[in-house]
Amino acid sequence: MPVPDVTLAGAALTEARAAHRDRSGRLRAYDQIPRRPERPSDYRKYQLPVPPLPQQSFVTSGYDLDLPDDEQRRGAEMKAVGHGGVDLAQKRGTKVSLVPLEHQVGDADVLFVGKLFGNSVVTHHAVREGSGVRDYLVIHGHLEKPASGLAPGATLPAGGVVGYVGDSGSPGVVHLHLEVRRAREGVSLSNLGPGELVQNAKTVACDPRNVLPLL
Numbered sequence: 671m672p673v674p675d676v677t678l679a680g681a682a683l684t685e686a687r688a689a690h691r692d693r694s695g696r697l698r699a700y701d702q703i704p705r706r707p708e709r710p711s712d713y714r715k716y717q718l719p720v721p722p723l724p725q726q727s728f729v730t731s732g733y734d735l736d737l738p739d740d741e742q743r744r745g746a747e748m749k750a751v752g753h754g755g756v757d758l759a760q761k762r763g764t765k766v767s768l769v770p771l772e773h774q775v776g777d778a779d780v781l782f783v784g785k786l787f788g789n790s791v792v793t794h795h796a797v798r799e800g801s802g803v804r805d806y807l808v809i810h811g812h813l814e815k816p817a818s819g820l821a822p823g824a825t826l827p828a829g830g831v832v833g834y835v836g837d838s839g840s841p842g843v844v845h846l847h848l849e850v851r852r853a854r855e856g857v858s859l860s861n862l863g864p865g866e867l868v869q870n871a872k873t874v875a876c877d878p879r880n881v882l883p884l885l
């Protein structure tokens with residue numbers, strides 16, 4: 671009987687059920703993949719699509735879908751409660767580069783270019799996990815603009831240009847919204863419309879620190 675080579679695959683990530691109240695007071699239940707405890711909490715320890723700023727505050731907001739309802743952010747200016755990604759502050763126009771995920775199989779490819787969280791580029795990554803391969807997507811949001819000529823189906827090697835940091839859809843707050851989601855079993859990402867890419871029924875938010883490579 672062949673012995674699986676566990677060094678070639680990441681641990682299968684476990685979904686957890688969570689819920690919080692949205693701004694209208696309605697309880698919203700969802701699945702999410704919390705950070706594994708052995709993964710560092712400090713985003714500076716990971717490869718990121720933009721270089722971290724020297725200031726302490728380059729992460730303007732982090733993944734919080736794993737936090738209980740009373741710890742969710744509810745600022746007066748905020749449209750939504752619950753944040754399934756990390757917001758990385760950077761200067762307008764800074765290049766956003768493709769970061770392959772840990773245990774990724776082959777190159778990433780472009781799934782969507784258009785309006786999602788402002789101007790967004792969504793990439794697809796096949797990731798060896800547990801005993802199989804799972805499909806992940808990475809949302810690069812609030813871009814000034816995507817890389818020129820980037821279109822669905824294009825492959826993006828490590829370091830390939832995804833786009834440029836901006837504040838589209840977040841006027842005055844120049845940053846990269848970086849969100850990682852795992853497709854549910856049996857869901858074909860290429861058949862999903864842009865709105866469906868972020869639907870809990872189709873994809874599950876994953877703490878980016880589970881799959882971004884460590885430096």
Ligand SMILES: [Zn+2]
Pocket residue numbers: 753755756757846847848
């Ligand atoms: Zn964000």
